[in-house]
Amino acid sequence: MIEVIVDSIRISLVSQHRIVVLKETDSERQLPIWIGPYEADAITIELQDVEMARPVTHDLLKNVISEMGGKVSHVLIKALNEGVFYASLFVDVNGEMKEIDSRSSDAIALAVRVKVPVFVNQDVMDEVGVLPEPDILQEDAKEGEGEDPETLDIFTDFVDTLDFEDFDE
Template sequence: MVIYGVSFDMVGKQPIVLLKTVEGNKFLPIWIGHAEAAAILMKLQGAETPRPMTHDLLTEVVSELSAEVSKITVTELRENTFYALITLRAAAAEIEIDSRPSDALALAVRSNAPIFAADKVIEESGIEFEHEVEETDEVVEKFKEFLDQVSPEDFMTEG
């Protein structure tokens, strides 16, 4: 998946990161916090800060320990909350660390780590546009229309 953009829902003004499948027209909206949205947007836009932010610091710590963020995976949606794993590679070992998707994504944009989502998450929470979308403005407009009609509770699963 790739980070397609960060937007805000129209009702609660809550930030949403929009992930897109590399192939196809499926999008995965994930509601996130304001600080994490700022951390993701700042890095995507190439903004520099005078001092390291938390995600910059963590990226540097991982690097100094001779490790790397090898991937992040949005693993599940449970009780209206998304879960993610950060996979670190250190020497010959891989270490998986539980994370909020927003923090994992903020690390991914800093370390150029690939982003994945479990098939079940995409099936349950993904949005597919009927026709091929080429223009970013067109996707943003369709996504805003979707946001006008949706709430986080719409993504709750039964059982």
């Protein structure tokens, strides 16, 4: 099993789907998983510490597990079958470890709430894990390293003078 962290949530420009990018803790390899917008929001809400007036679905699941005496141990993205990721929640109930089938997006949303590790089976990571390409922004930054700081200050001053209320119509 390979431990991963949630690196980012990305938005597809061609559909309503989102991609959660899991990154290995010990390397740069990443695992992109397509998820729905609601699950993406559920993960993002927790990662950004957004306070909700009422519990959302994954908060409810967390509360139910806790109230029934369980404690989530970890989450495992265990398989990829015909383009679908399969995950499991591992819940300790009175010393007995229960494995509960889950969609990967729901498992990740719960894991970030209960602050437990997320793991990926080695076979899954070997099959679809990717090394990120050099970031275009990093390349642009390297190219711009020799730019005159005064030019950037002029641009910053311009942006600071904008009144964004003028754009509301």
